[in-house]
Amino acid sequence: xxxxxxxxxxxxxxxxxxxxxxxxxxxxxxxxxxxxxxxxxxxxxxxxxxxxxxxxxxxxxxxxxxxxxxxxxxxxxxxxxxxxxxxxxxxxxxxxxxxxxxxxxxxxxxxxxxxx
Numbered sequence: 001x002x003x004x005x006x007x008x009x010x011x012x013x014x015x016x017x018x019x020x021x022x023x024x025x026x027x028x029x030x031x032x033x034x035x036x037x038x039x040x041x042x043x044x045x046x047x048x049x050x051x052x053x054x055x056x057x058x059x060x061x062x063x064x065x066x067x068x069x070x071x072x073x074x075x076x077x078x079x080x081x082x083x084x085x086x087x088x089x090x091x092x093x094x095x096x097x098x099x100x101x102x103x104x105x106x107x108x109x110x111x112x113x114x115x116x
Contacts (some may be wrong), residue, residue, distance in 0.1 A: 011065070021083065025068070029076045030110070032064070033086065033102055038111050048091050051103040052111075055091075058100075077102070085110070 013027035021027065036054035040046045046053040056064075061073040068076070077100075080086045089101040104110040 023079075025072075026076055026079060028065075029073075029080065030085065033080075033104070034110055037102075037104060037107070041107075041111065046091075046101070048089065048101075049103075051087075051107055053089060053091065053101040053103045055099050055101040 011028050011031070013024060013031045015027075017030055018024045018027035033054060037052050040054055041052040046055070058070045058073055061077075062068060062070040065073060077086070077088075081088060084105050086102050087105055089103065090098070091101050092099055
C-alpha cells in the first residue's frame, strides 16, 4: 500500500542534536516528532500517561520521508527508543489497530528546553 501525504519539501534538524547523537537522520526524525508532539500539546490532544503523544504507521513515516525506506524509519525510531529519547505506546481504541504512538521520555527537554 502506498501512502500519499502532503508534506514539506524541506526537512531540517537541530545541529546540536545531530552532533550529540552523531546522526543527522536521527536529528531530522527528532525534529519531526518535536513538531507533531508540540502541535498536539498546543491543541491538548493525545494526552496519555502524563505525556503528549503523536502517532504514525511506518508506512506514513516512510511516505513523509521519501528518502528513507520503511526499514530505515523503523531503525531510526528504535534507535531513539534505545537512546532514551522517545518511548512507544499503543492507545488505539481498537485492539486490532497496531499504529504506534510516540512520546518523548523527557518532554521538557525536547519541547521546552535546550533541544527545542
